[in-house]
Amino acid sequence: xRSLIDIKELSTQEIDELIAVAKDIISDPAKYSEKCKGKxxxxxxxxxxxxxxxxxxxxxYELGGNVLGFSSADNSSASKGESVADTVRVCxxxxxxxxxxxxxxxxxxxASMHSLVPIINAGDGGHNHPxxxxxxxxTINREKGRFENLVVGLCGDLKFGRTVHSLIGAMxxxxxxxxxxxxxxxxxxxxxxxxxxxKDGVEYVETRSLEDAIPELDILYMxxxxxxxxxxxxxYLRLKDTYILNMSKLExxxxxxSILHPLPRVNEISVEIDNDKRACYFxxxxxxxxxxxxxxxxxxxxx
Amino acid sequence: MILNTITNGVVLDHIQAxxxxxxxxxxxxxxxxxxxxxxxxATSVKMGRxxxxxxxxxxxxxxxxxxxxxxxxxxxxxxxxxxAERRHxxxxxxxxxxxxxxNPRCITSIEQELPNxxxxxxxxxxxxxxxxxxxKCKKHGDIK
Ligand SMILES: [Zn+2]
Numbered sequence: 001x002r003s004l005i006d007i008k009e010l011s012t013q014e015i016d017e018l019i020a021v022a023k024d025i026i027s028d029p030a031k032y033s034e035k036c037k038g039k040x041x042x043x044x045x046x047x048x049x050x051x052x053x054x055x056x057x058x059x060x061y062e063l064g065g066n067v068l069g070f071s072s073a074d075n076s077s078a079s080k081g082e083s084v085a086d087t088v089r090v091c092x093x094x095x096x097x098x099x100x101x102x103x104x105x106x107x108x109x110x111a112s113m114h115s116l117v118p119i120i121n122a123g124d125g126g127h128n129h130p131x132x133x134x135x136x137x138x139t140i141n142r143e144k145g146r147f148e149n150l151v152v153g154l155c156g157d158l159k160f161g162r163t164v165h166s167l168i169g170a171m172x173x174x175x176x177x178x179x180x181x182x183x184x185x186x187x188x189x190x191x192x193x194x195x196x197x198x199k200d201g202v203e204y205v206e207t208r209s210l211e212d213a214i215p216e217l218d219i220l221y222m223x224x225x226x227x228x229x230x231x232x233x234x235x236y237l238r239l240k241d242t243y244i245l246n247m248s249k250l251e252x253x254x255x256x257x258s259i260l261h262p263l264p265r266v267n268e269i270s271v272e273i274d275n276d277k278r279a280c281y282f283x284x285x286x287x288x289x290x291x292x293x294x295x296x297x298x299x300x301x302x303x
Numbered sequence: 304m305i306l307n308t309i310t311n312g313v314v315l316d317h318i319q320a321x322x323x324x325x326x327x328x329x330x331x332x333x334x335x336x337x338x339x340x341x342x343x344x345a346t347s348v349k350m351g352r353x354x355x356x357x358x359x360x361x362x363x364x365x366x367x368x369x370x371x372x373x374x375x376x377x378x379x380x381x382x383x384x385x386x387a388e389r390r391h392x393x394x395x396x397x398x399x400x401x402x403x404x405x406n407p408r409c410i411t412s413i414e415q416e417l418p419n420x421x422x423x424x425x426x427x428x429x430x431x432x433x434x435x436x437x438x439k440c441k442k443h444g445d446i447k
Pocket of ligand 1: 106404405406409410411433434435436437438
């Protein structure tokens with residue numbers, strides 16, 4: 001029995017296999033419509049994340065399975081003070097696989113230690129969110145047809161954004177990937193990540209200017225610059241527009257640039273870009289469902 | 304001096320100078336009824352200066368606590384006035400309920416009955432990380 005708590009638990013080969021299955025699902029969804037018939041997914045969401053929960057639920061339904069669960073801690077046993085371990089011991093008797101979202105870091109790991117069925121970490125605070133990373137990888141692979149030989153720009157909050165850290169870790173496994181890290185000084189990638197890149201001989205540059213960086217990028221991964229990350233309002237106001245992607249910044253970009261964003265966005269990507277062929281963030285959300293289908297099948301041992 | 308005449312007991316040798324009191328507290332040696340000698344700044348060929356702890360009673364030492372606090376320490380078990388066993392203590396791979404995670408976002412912050420487990424993730428710099436949230440522990444600060 002296997003769970004997925006952290007993307008690092010998956011080998012490169014396993015990731016490639018998941019991507020291949022997801023692409024096959026996209027090309028022939030009917031073939032998969034009964035793969036999980038008679039199986040149940042429990043979505044234990046201790047904090048609301050409608051987008052992620054719906055993606056998991058849609059994935060299970062499209063595999064012919066069923067779904068049960070709760071969508072916030074208020075109406076669950078957690079509000080009565082039950083531990084994660086106890087809730088999972090009970091729920092693993094009702095379901096074949098569990099997707100868990102929790103505001104505290106490590107809660108899904110605790111769950112996996114006590115569960116009789118596989119646990120998928122659907123986000124634990126700002127810590128791990130492996131299905132987001134798989135979603136990002138599937139999107140890059142579908143857009144580019146490869147993971148090698150890419151210049152990947154990451155823009156915005158690179159300090160606190162764990163999604164960014166996981167994506168860097170996952171993409172760094174492939175040959176000749178160069179990272180362009182675009183952020184204000186306050187929100188630069190933590191040094192331990194740069195040390196790992198140095199150790200593995202992965203090329204990267206840091207810059208404050210999205211405009212300067214954009215011409216060489218194959219992928220641009222945008223994230224939100226949040227107000228609460230700044231010590232004072234002045235710095236926030238001074239910087240926030242610098243990291244908003246609009247048509248004029250896009251002028252110097254490659255014709256085949258792929259723009260990704262984990263969503264929800266606030267204003268960091270101007271809506272005028274939504275209809276540009278380089279915008280991939282809505283496809284990315286859809287890809288999230290397909291990769292979750294592949295993952296559920298893998299963890300359930302369904303061929 | 305009584306220090307040299309332990310019949311049955313334990314001698315912790317090669318403690319980094321200044322480290323003896325931390326170990327004394329963490330191993331709860333203050334609770335013992337027997338004689339305990341803390342020797343500070345003894346001369347050492349290998350280390351220049353070192354601390355030594357001598358316990359005049361055969362006790363079980365929590366080697367996880369000791370290995371975490373004082374990697375490289377030597378434990379000498381004294382029986383009938385002779386060194387019966389000498390062990391060099393390496394830093395443990397995993398420590399359970401020795402230190403506490405202080406990350407307020409960690410699941411252990413709201414579920415107190417969970418064991419506090421840390422793993423050695425960087426042998427060179429002796430970095431331990433919480434298995435739940437992967438936060439680095441602050442050396443010595445979080446002893447349970
Ligand atoms: Zn922790």
